[in-house]
Amino acid sequence: xxxxxxxxxxxxxxxxxxxxxxAFDGALPGMTLSEIARRADLSPATARRSLITLVxxxxxxxxxRRFHLRPRVLSLGSTxxxxxxxxxxxxxxxxALVARFGGGAAAGTLDGxxxxxxxxxxxxxxxxxxxxxxxxxxxxxxxxxxxxxxxFTAEQLETWFDQLAGPDPRPLTYDLxxxxxxxxxxxxxxxxxxxxxxxxxGPGTLCGIAxxxxxxxxxxxxxxxSIDETGATSxxxxxxxxxxxxxxxxxxxxxxxxxxxxxxxxxxxxASIFNS
Amino acid sequence: xxxxxxxxxxxxxxxxxxxxxxAFDGALPGMTLSEIARRADLSPATARRSLITLVxxxxxxxxxRRFHLRPRVLSLGSTxxxxxxxxxxxxxxxxALVARFGGGAAAGTLDGxxxxxxxxxxxxxxxxxxxxxxxxxxxxxxxxxxxxxxxFTAEQLETWFDQLAGPDPRPLTYDLxxxxxxxxxxxxxxxxxxxxxxxxxGPGTLCGIAxxxxxxxxxxxxxxxSIDETGATSxxxxxxxxxxxxxxxxxxxxxxxxxxxxxxxxxxxxASIFNS
Numbered sequence: 001x002x003x004x005x006x007x008x009x010x011x012x013x014x015x016x017x018x019x020x021x022x023a024f025d026g027a028l029p030g031m032t033l034s035e036i037a038r039r040a041d042l043s044p045a046t047a048r049r050s051l052i053t054l055v056x057x058x059x060x061x062x063x064x065r066r067f068h069l070r071p072r073v074l075s076l077g078s079t080x081x082x083x084x085x086x087x088x089x090x091x092x093x094x095x096a097l098v099a100r101f102g103g104g105a106a107a108g109t110l111d112g113x114x115x116x117x118x119x120x121x122x123x124x125x126x127x128x129x130x131x132x133x134x135x136x137x138x139x140x141x142x143x144x145x146x147x148x149x150x151x152f153t154a155e156q157l158e159t160w161f162d163q164l165a166g167p168d169p170r171p172l173t174y175d176l177x178x179x180x181x182x183x184x185x186x187x188x189x190x191x192x193x194x195x196x197x198x199x200x201x202g203p204g205t206l207c208g209i210a211x212x213x214x215x216x217x218x219x220x221x222x223x224x225x226s227i228d229e230t231g232a233t234s235x236x237x238x239x240x241x242x243x244x245x246x247x248x249x250x251x252x253x254x255x256x257x258x259x260x261x262x263x264x265x266x267x268x269x270x271a272s273i274f275n276s
Numbered sequence: 277x278x279x280x281x282x283x284x285x286x287x288x289x290x291x292x293x294x295x296x297x298x299a300f301d302g303a304l305p306g307m308t309l310s311e312i313a314r315r316a317d318l319s320p321a322t323a324r325r326s327l328i329t330l331v332x333x334x335x336x337x338x339x340x341r342r343f344h345l346r347p348r349v350l351s352l353g354s355t356x357x358x359x360x361x362x363x364x365x366x367x368x369x370x371x372a373l374v375a376r377f378g379g380g381a382a383a384g385t386l387d388g389x390x391x392x393x394x395x396x397x398x399x400x401x402x403x404x405x406x407x408x409x410x411x412x413x414x415x416x417x418x419x420x421x422x423x424x425x426x427x428f429t430a431e432q433l434e435t436w437f438d439q440l441a442g443p444d445p446r447p448l449t450y451d452l453x454x455x456x457x458x459x460x461x462x463x464x465x466x467x468x469x470x471x472x473x474x475x476x477x478g479p480g481t482l483c484g485i486a487x488x489x490x491x492x493x494x495x496x497x498x499x500x501x502s503i504d505e506t507g508a509t510s511x512x513x514x515x516x517x518x519x520x521x522x523x524x525x526x527x528x529x530x531x532x533x534x535x536x537x538x539x540x541x542x543x544x545x546x547a548s549i550f551n552s
Contacts, residue, residue, distance in 0.1 A: 009328040014293035018333060024355045029537035052285040057294060058388065061541050068541050069356040071385055071392045074410030077353035078393075079300045080345040095399070109347055112334065116347045117354075123371070133409065134354030261305035265337050265344050 013050075016042055020050040021059065021073065030066035077134050085262065086118055089255045093248050094121040097226050101241055103206075104227040107213070107252070108137070108144050109266050113164050115145040118222065123229070140178050143198035143210035144223045150190035151212060151220025157187065191220075195242055197234040209237040211249045213256070215263040221256070222266050224249050289326075292318055296326040297335065297349065306342035353410050361538065362394055365531045369524050370397040373502050377517055379482075380503040383489070383528070384413070384420045385542050389440050391421040394498065399505070416454050419474035419486035420499045426466035427488060427496025433463065467496070471518055473510040485513045487525045489532070491539040497532070498542050500525050 023039035024031065031039075037047035051067055054060040061070045080086075090107050097105035104122035108115040114136040139145035152160060161180050190196045191212070200207035210225035226241050256262045299315035300307065307315075313323035327343055330336035337346045356362075366383050373381035380398035384391040390412040415421035428436060437456050466472045467488070476483035486501040502517050532538045 007328055007332055009325045010332055011289045011293060011325050011329045013287050013289035014326060014329045015333060017287060017290035017293065018335070018352070021352055022355070029535075049285045049287050050290060052283055053287045053290045056283055056286055057291060059294070063537065063540050066537075068537060070387075070541055071356065071394060071410075072387050073356045074353040074392060074394070075387075075412065076294070076297055076410070077350040078410030078412075079298070080347065080349045091398070111346075111348050111351075116350060118347060118350070122367070134350030134352070136351065136354075259305075261339065261342075261344060264339050265346055 016040070016046055017050040017053060020047055020054065021069075024067075024069050030063060030068035032065050033067070036067060085259055089252060090119040091121065093252055094119060094224075097121070097244070097248060098123055100244065101226050101228075103208075103229040105225065106144065106227070107222055107224050108148070109222045110139060110145070110148045111136070113139060113160075115139050115142060115148060115223075122227075140183050142225075143196040143208050144225045146183075146187050147190055147196045147210040147212050147223040147225075148220060149187050150196070157184065194246065195238065197237055199234050200228070200231065207232070207234065207237065209234075209241055209245060211242070211245045213249045213253050215253070215267070216257050219267060221263050222252075224252065292316070292322055293326040293329060296323055296330065297345075300343075300345050306339065306344035308341050309343070312343060361535055365528060366395040367397065369528055370395060370500075373397070373520070373524060374399055376520065377502050377504075379484075379505040381501065382420065382503070383498055383500050384424070385498045386415065386421070386424045387412070389415060389436075391415050391418060391424060391499075398503075416459055419472040419484050420501045422459075422463050423466055423472045423486040423488050423499040424496060425463050426472070433460065470522065471514065473513055475510050476504070476507065483508070483510065483513065485510075485517055485521060487518070487521045489525045489529050491529070491543070492533050495543065497539050498528075500528065 019040040019042065020036060023036050025039070033044055033048055033051065036051065037044045040047055040050075042050075051060060051062075055062055055067075058070055058072045059076075060073075061068050094105040094107065098121045102123050104120060106120035107118045109118060110116075115138070117133055117135050117137065119133055137145065139149060149157060149160065161178065161183075164178060195209055195211045197209045198207055206227050206229065208225045208227040210223050212220040213222040213224055215221045224245060226237075226245055228237060232240070256266070295316040295318065296312060299312050301315070309320055309324055309327065312327065313320045316323055316326075318326075327336060327338075331338055331343070334346055334348045335352075336349075337344050370381040370383065374397045378399050380396060382396035383394045385394060386392075391414070393409055393411050393413065395409055413421065415425060425433060425436070437454065437459075440454060471485055471487045473485050474483055482503050482505065484501045484503040486499050488496040489498040489500055491497045500521060502513075502521055504513060508516070532542075
């Protein structure tokens with residue numbers, strides 16, 4: 001968020017600390033102060049003060065010159081899963097999909113320019129390759145992401161594309177540059193058709209089929225996918241899985257709308273997509 | 277942490293913001309400003325500034341007078357699961373335990389005065405009652421917690437008990453008051469015996485069996501459990517599951533020690549238990 005957009009009372013020190021927590025990546029053994037500072041776009045002195053605090057509070061550990069996240073960071077996300085009742089609703093449904101089709105199954109929603117994984121389940125074989133809850137995935141490059149975008153009006157979609165090009169969502173962006181016209185054409189029919197397929201691109205890649213989860217107003221508030229590990233074609237995925245996936249999405253939707261706040265907190269509002 | 281213990285450079289505003297994030301509980305529809313302030317032990321004005329920031333950054337949402345967590349908070353914990361490779365190691369092993377015994381399986385480590393769940397898997401039936409990754413559970417009241425405590429020396433255990441009585445670990449404490457002598461007697465033989473059982477207390481309660489996960493120096497760095505949903509007795513749990521659970525813990529341990537930083541970040545060091 002640019003400095004001018006910050007509301008009165010905004011606490012820079014808190015934003016910087018969260019940027020430092022978000023700067024940790026998948027590499028072990030940890031990162032040095034200068035690596036963290038660079039990734040968080042902070043001066044080393046500023047990043048150092050955040051790290052001192054995070055180490056004191058038990059969120060970050062230190063081993064020599066390198067810093068790493070500690071298990072306590074998991075607690076920050078866990079309250080969401082509980083308070084939202086989402087885990088309790090999604091887990092049994094995703095497990096049942098995995099029991100039937102193998103591979104993996106996940107539910108996600110749009111968070112800024114990316115899809116955030118709300119919950120996932122997978123067979124022991126697939127569990128190694130499918131991301132954890134809370135991981136980000138490209139929005140335009142995944143079936144689940146394009147399904148979520150299909151819930152936008154034409155105008156909302158253009159606003160979303162505009163913001164995609166801005167400097168702000170940097171931490172979440174790892175989509176390739178988007179051919180806006182091609183993507184528009186691809187996304188438009190998904191809402192009508194009711195599903196989207198991502199064909200795997202060559203050996204070892206995963207393909208999947210995604211369907212929307214709707215609220216009472218038939219707004220897309222999340223999407224659900226089934227990920228294949230057999231190398232099935234797109235046509236086979238649709239034939240085998242679409243009916244079951246659609247029925248699962250309808251059951252999840254009926255459970256979500258019983259708790260109105262749940263649909264509220266999942267709804268991707270274009271106006272607030274980028275922290276506005 | 278008391279004010280005197282804070283190191284030079286400690287950023288109070290960051291600590292307060294994280295206290296606000298941690299103050300959210302499982303209740304929907306969200307909490308009011310004054311509820312959050314009370315739970316985070318902050319003045320309403322201070323809590324308000326943290327909330328303004330967290331809403332701006334997309335971690336918290338607002339609906340009328342009530343605030344709720346947004347999916348983005350999941351991202352703060354996800355990097356831990358990835359960076360530590362823990363999910364990739366634990367998930368297939370826990371899934372295999374659930375496939376064999378039903379119920380649930382979880383791995384946890386000690387974080388301050390509580391057990392934090394690093395990863396869990398469960399059957400669709402059990403998934404509704406077993407907590408999410410990152411949730412806290414009582415240390416002395418669970419088999420997994422007592423197994424973790426059995427890794428402490430007698431002196432470390434007394435230090436841990438002393439700190440349990442202090443004012444500081446408040447956010448994590450929901451154990452009942454501990455009868456220290458009884459607990460000492462209960463914990464001591466676990467290390468030698470190699471497992472601990474938690475008998476269910478009446479209908480509908482869950483019982484489980486836990487074993488330690490050791491590093492190369494044979495220090496307890498985590499513990500693994502298998503949770504029963506059949507109402508089996510303690511003896512049946514030991515007869516049926518101990519051998520498989522021990523073999524699973526040994527496999528996990530062999531994978532963990534290949535990445536030295538993993539054992540480092542899991543090790544519960546009594547001296548640093550309470551943010552010192």
